[in-house]
Amino acid sequence: MEDMMPKVLIPVTNHPTLGETDQANGTYAPELSHALHVFLEAGFEYDIASIKGGKAPIYGADIEGDAVNEAxxxxxxxxxxxxxxLPISDVNIEDYDAIYYPGGFGLLSDLATNDDFAKLAAKHYESGGILSAVCHGPAGLLPVTLSNGEKLLASKSVTAFTREEEIDFGTINDVPYLLEESIARIAGRYSKVQPWQVFVVEDGRVITGQNPASAHAVGEAVVKQLSN
Incomplete structure (x- = not known):
């Protein structure tokens, strides 16, 4: 990657609903757009990939008053x-300096259990790459297993969307499982702050943010690490 601008791989879900409900869902637009805005401002390149490829289900693209999202x-x-x-089969992981998982409820139903993406993420991390995620995005890190057989998260400090935020958002009864609990059972340490506050945890090359408000700050942390 010498003499080239850093490039970020953004995995998104193919799952179009909230869990098994018929509520339209997918990737939450502001968590994609606000981090991407930071990457683009830094001159980074990016690709968007999914397990199957094709059109990604997105919600929240039409939020009023969010100029970054709209742009x-x-x-x-x-x-x-x-x-x-890009379908995962077309991804050459060596082309990327960082992976960024935006949230949204959809990935709880596919990326959170997908071994193909998990293997790419493990290879990327063990080659010196950055793994970053926000809100429900850290679910994409759950299946990542390193070459020594250990779960990536087992020795890492991370954050993710909280139980309190699920309650506030009205989704606590519809999510397929509680992400906070799933992460807390695997991670070396799970941390959180008051609901809806900006909160980012950096543990080496693993960068996680708690909620939608944290997407910009996760993007900034990725840029800072790749600019050093």
Missing amino acids: IFTDERFQAKVTNT
Whole structure:
């Protein structure tokens, strides 16, 4: 990657609903757009990928008053990437300096248990790459197993969307499982702050944010590490 701008791989879900309900869901737009805005401001390149490829289900693209979200989602180049996501079979993980998992409830039902993406993430991490995620995005780190057989998260300090935030958001009864509990059972340490506050945990090359408000700060942490 010498003399080239850093490149970020953004895995997104193919699952279009909240768990097994019929509530439209997928990737939560602001968690994708606000981190991506930071990457683009830093001059980074990016690709958007999913397990199956094709059009990614997105919700929250039309939130009023979110200028960053609106700017990203009306950008033609971005629209082309999110409408034609790379299937995992076409991803060359050596092309990337960081992986960023945006949240949304959809990935609880696919990326959180997908071995193919988990193997790519493990290879990326063990080659010196950065793994980052926000809100429900850290679910994508749950299946990542290192070459020594240990779970990536077993020795890591991380955060993710909290039980309190699920209650506030009205999703506590519809999520397929409680992410906070799933992460806390595996991670070396799970931390959280008051609901909806910006909170980012950096543990070496693993960077996680608690909630949608933390997406910008996760992006900044990734840029800072890749700029050193």
